[in-house]
Amino acid sequence: MIQELGKRPYAIVQLRQDDKQASLYNMVGFQTNLKFKEQKRIFSKIPGLEQAEFVKYGVMHRNTYINSSKLLDNTYNLKNTPNLYFAGQITGVEGYVESISSGMVAALNASDVFWDGVKKHQFSEHTVIGALAKYISTPNEKFQPMNANFGILPELEGKKIKDKKMRYEKLAKRSLGQNIANMREIC
Amino acid sequence: MKDYITIIGGGLAGCEAAYQIAKRNIKVKLYEMKPQKYSPAHSNENLAEIVCSNSFKSNLLTNACGLLKEELRRLDSLLIKIADETKVPAGQALAVDRENFSKRVTEEIEKNPYIEVIKEEVVDIKQMIKDGIVIIATGPLTSDSLAKEIQKITSQEKLYFFDAAAPIIEKDSINFDIAFYGDRYHQEKKKEETIEEWKERLTKQEREEQSYINLPMNQEEYENFWQELIEAEVVTLHEFEKREIFEGCMPIEIMAKRGIDTLRFGPLKPVGFDDPRTRKKTICHCTIKAR
Ligand SMILES: Cc1cc2nc3c(=O)[nH]c(=O)nc-3n(C[C@H](O)[C@H](O)[C@H](O)COP(=O)(O)OP(=O)(O)OC[C@H]3O[C@@H](n4cnc5c(N)ncnc54)[C@H](O)[C@@H]3O)c2cc1C
Ligand SMILES: Cc1cc2nc3c(=O)[nH]c(=O)nc-3n(C[C@H](O)[C@H](O)[C@H](O)COP(=O)(O)OP(=O)(O)OC[C@H]3O[C@@H](n4cnc5c(N)ncnc54)[C@H](O)[C@@H]3O)c2cc1C
Numbered sequence: 001m002i003q004e005l006g007k008r009p010y011a012i013v014q015l016r017q018d019d020k021q022a023s024l025y026n027m028v029g030f031q032t033n034l035k036f037k038e039q040k041r042i043f044s045k046i047p048g049l050e051q052a053e054f055v056k057y058g059v060m061h062r063n064t065y066i067n068s069s070k071l072l073d074n075t076y077n078l079k080n081t082p083n084l085y086f087a088g089q090i091t092g093v094e095g096y097v098e099s100i101s102s103g104m105v106a107a108l109n110a111s112d113v114f115w116d117g118v119k120k121h122q123f124s125e126h127t128v129i130g131a132l133a134k135y136i137s138t139p140n141e142k143f144q145p146m147n148a149n150f151g152i153l154p155e156l157e158g159k160k161i162k163d164k165k166m167r168y169e170k171l172a173k174r175s176l177g178q179n180i181a182n183m184r185e186i187c
Numbered sequence: 188m189k190d191y192i193t194i195i196g197g198g199l200a201g202c203e204a205a206y207q208i209a210k211r212n213i214k215v216k217l218y219e220m221k222p223q224k225y226s227p228a229h230s231n232e233n234l235a236e237i238v239c240s241n242s243f244k245s246n247l248l249t250n251a252c253g254l255l256k257e258e259l260r261r262l263d264s265l266l267i268k269i270a271d272e273t274k275v276p277a278g279q280a281l282a283v284d285r286e287n288f289s290k291r292v293t294e295e296i297e298k299n300p301y302i303e304v305i306k307e308e309v310v311d312i313k314q315m316i317k318d319g320i321v322i323i324a325t326g327p328l329t330s331d332s333l334a335k336e337i338q339k340i341t342s343q344e345k346l347y348f349f350d351a352a353a354p355i356i357e358k359d360s361i362n363f364d365i366a367f368y369g370d371r372y373h374q375e376k377k378k379e380e381t382i383e384e385w386k387e388r389l390t391k392q393e394r395e396e397q398s399y400i401n402l403p404m405n406q407e408e409y410e411n412f413w414q415e416l417i418e419a420e421v422v423t424l425h426e427f428e429k430r431e432i433f434e435g436c437m438p439i440e441i442m443a444k445r446g447i448d449t450l451r452f453g454p455l456k457p458v459g460f461d462d463p464r465t466r467k468k469t470i471c472h473c474t475i476k477a478r
Contacts, residue, residue: 005375006465009403011455015356015366017398023358025400029454030353033438038419039354045412048402053360056352060438062227062428063327063350064334071341078341083316087324088200090337096199097243097255100266103200103324104259107207110192110320114213128255129262144352148251151357164359168249175254176261 013046020138024055024151032058053164055149056094065092068136069143075109075119076102076133085110092136094145101129101148102136125154127175189319191216195309195333197234199266201324202292206265209301217296220308226328227425233289234296234304235266241288243270243281256281265295312336351436361400368397371459393463403462404455413450416443 015025032039036057044052068091071078076091078084087106088099108121123130131152136143146152150171161167192208194201197219205215221232228238244252259267273287296302310332315321325333338346369392376385404412419440442449451457 005461007462009457009460009462010406011404011409011451012457012460013402013404013455015361015400015402018355022398024355025358025361026355027353030439031351031436032353032440033421033424034419034440035422038421042412042415042419043354045415046402047404047408048362048365049356050362051360053357054354055357056355058352058354058439060349060351060428061327061424062348064325064329065327065347065350066337066341067347081316081340083320084340085320085322087204087322088196088198089327090323090325090329095244095252096237097252097259097267099198099200099326100203100264101255101259103203103322104207104262104264106200106322106324107204108262110204110322111208111211111213114192114208114320115211127258128251129258132255145350148255149357150251151355153251165249168251172248172254172257176248176257 018142019135019151020140021151021155023155024149027058030058031060033060034058055151056147063089063145065090065145067143068092069138069140072137074122074130074133074137076106076136077109077119082113089145092143092145093132094147098132098146098148101132105129105133124175128153190214191319193315193319193321194218195312195321195323196325196329197221197296197304198324198326199235200326201322202235202296203264203266204322204324205296205302206299209299210263213301215302216305217302218305218307218309220330221306223306224308224330226326226330228328231289233293235289235292237283237285237288241275241282241285242277243267243283245279246281247279266292269295309333310336312340316340351438358400365464366400366402367393367463368395368400369393369460370397370399373459401460403457403460403464405462409451409455410447413443413447416440 014028016028018024018026039057040054044050066086072086072091073079076085076087085106087103091102093099093102105121105123109119112118112120123133125131125134128148132148135146135152150168153171156170161170191214194205194215194217197217201217205217208215219234221229229236246256247253248257256267269288269291270281270283273284273291275282275284297304308330312321334346373392417440421440442453
C-alpha cells in the first residue's frame with residue numbers, strides 16, 4: 001500500500017535562518033507596525049511559538065545605517081580607512097545601550113591608535129560588547145540592525161543546558177568571569 | 188595628524204565616545220547640529236537626548252541587554268553611570284528620568300576640559316579624515332547632506348534609509364513537536380524513491396537543521412490568528428515615516444486587512460508541505476518529537 005502524507009496545512013508560517021550559527025530565525029514576510037506587546041501576544045499564538053523568545057520585534061521606521069557587514073571591522077573602524085570610525089545606530093546596532101556599547105569600542109580603539117598606532121580593544125565574542133561588534137562586522141548578505149541578545153554569543157561548551165535561565169546565567173558568567181583587562185582576545 | 192579626535196554627533200554613542208577619549212588625555216572636538224538643526228525625532232538642546240521610551244531595558248544579568256550594561260559599567264561607561272544615577276522605579280528594568288539623564292550627560296561633557304562642543308552641522312568630512320581620527324555617530328536620523336557624504340566615502344556600498352524588519356526568534360525557544368525543518372516541495376515522494384527511502388529521507392530532512400523552519404496551521408488556528416492580527420494595536424507613525432512606509436514593503440497587518448485569505452495566498456501559503464501532525468503514524472513516527 002502506498003502511504004499518504006498528512007493533510008496539506010491550511011497555512012504555513014515560515015521562519016528563515018538569520019545568522020551563521022543558526023540560532024536565530026526570522027519570520028518570513030512579517031514586517032509589521034504592531035506594538036511590541038501585541039507582537040508578543042499574537043505571534044505567540046502561532047502553533048509552535050507558544051514559548052518563543054523574540055530577540056527582536058518587527059519594526060518599520062526610518063533608520064539610516066551603513067552596510068557594516070562589509071564596511072567595518074570589529075572595532076567599528078572603516079576597512080582601508082584607518083582614520084575613520086562609526087559608532088551608534090548608524091552602524092546597525094540597535095537600541096540605546098547597544099549604541100553606547102559601540103561608542104565605547106570605537107573610542108577605546110581610536111585612543112589606542114592616537115597614542116600607539118595600534119588597536120588593542122578587540123573584545124572577546126563571549127562578551128555582549130564583543131559579540132555585537134562581531135555581528136555587525138561579519139559578512140551577511142541580508143544585513144539588518146541587531147539588538148543585544150544571547151543568540152549572537154557562541155554556544156556554551158559541553159552538553160546543552162535545557163533550562164533557559166541556567167543557560168543565560170552561564171553565559172553571563174562566561175562573559176563577566178573574564179578579567180575585563182583581558183577582554184582583548186582577537187576574534 | 189591633529190592633536191585631537193573629531194566626533195560627529197552628540198547623541199548616546201558620541202557622548203560616550205567623547206568621555207572615553209577625554210579620559211585617555213586626548214582632546215576631543217564634538218560636533219552637534221542641534222539647536223541649529225533638529226532631526227524629525229529630536230526636540231531639545233541637550234546632548235544624549237532620549238528620543239522615545241525612557242527604558243534602557245532589563246537590568247538582569249540573565250538578559251543580554253542587562254549583561255551588556257554590566258560589562259559597560261565595568262569599563263566605566265559614563266552614560267550607564269548617569270543612567271544608574273537618574274533611574275526611576277521600573278521593576279527589573281533600568282528606566283531613566285529622561286530630562287535629567289540628558290541634562291547630566293550634557294553637564295559632564297561640557298565641563299570636561301578635554302572636550303570642546305561645537306554646535307554645527309557637519310556636511311563635509313573628507314578634509315577631517317585627512318587631518319586626523321574621526322568618529323561618525325550621527326544616529327538613525329543622520330542629516331541628509333552628511334548621509335550623502337557617507338555614501339560617497341563608503342563608495343557604492345548601500346546606505347539604508349528605512350528599516351522594515353520582521354521579528355527574530357531564538358531557535359531554542361521554538362516547539363519542535365509542531366515545527367519542522369524543510370524547504371517547500373521537498374516532502375513529496377520522488378518517483379525514483381522506494382517508500383523506505385522516502386521515509387528515511389523525510390525523517391532525516393525534518394530533523395536536520397536547515398535554513399527554513401515551518402509552522403503549520405489548520406483552518407481554525409489560521410482564522411483565529413487572522414482575527415487577532417486585524418484587530419491588533421499598531422504604532423502611530425511619525426508624519427515623516429508614513430510616506431516611506433508606503434514606498435517600502437507592506438506590513439503584515441495591512442495585508443491581512445485586505446481579506447481573510449490574502450495571507451494564505453501570500454507569505455503564509457501552504458503549498459509544498461503536509462502537516463506532520465495529521466500524518467498516519469506509520470509514516471510520521473513523530474520524527475520531530477525525537478529531538
Ligand atoms: C522608531 C522607533 C524605534 C525603536 N527602536 C527601538 C529599539 O531599537 N530598541 C528598543 O528596545 N525599543 C525601540 N523602540 C521602542 C519600543 O518600541 C518600545 O517602546 C519598548 O520596547 C517598550 O515596549 P512596550 O511594549 O513596553 O511599549 P508599547 O506600548 O508596545 O509601545 C510604546 C511605544 O513604543 C513604540 N513602538 C512599539 N512598537 C513599535 C514598532 N513595532 N515599531 C516602532 N515603534 C514601536 C511606539 O512609539 C509606542 O507608542 C523604538 C520605537 C520607535 C518609535
Ligand atoms: C523615533 C525613534 C525612537 C527610538 N526609540 C528607541 C527606544 O525606545 N529604545 C531604544 O533602545 N532605542 C530607540 N531608538 C533607536 C536608537 O537606540 C536611538 O536612536 C539612539 O539614540 C541611537 O544613538 P546614536 O548615538 O546612534 O544616535 P542619536 O542619539 O540619535 O545621536 C545622533 C546625534 O547626531 C546629531 N547629528 C545628526 N547629523 C548630524 C550632522 N550632520 N552634524 C552634526 N550632528 C549631527 C543629532 O542631532 C543627534 O544629536 C529609537 C530611534 C528612533 C529614530
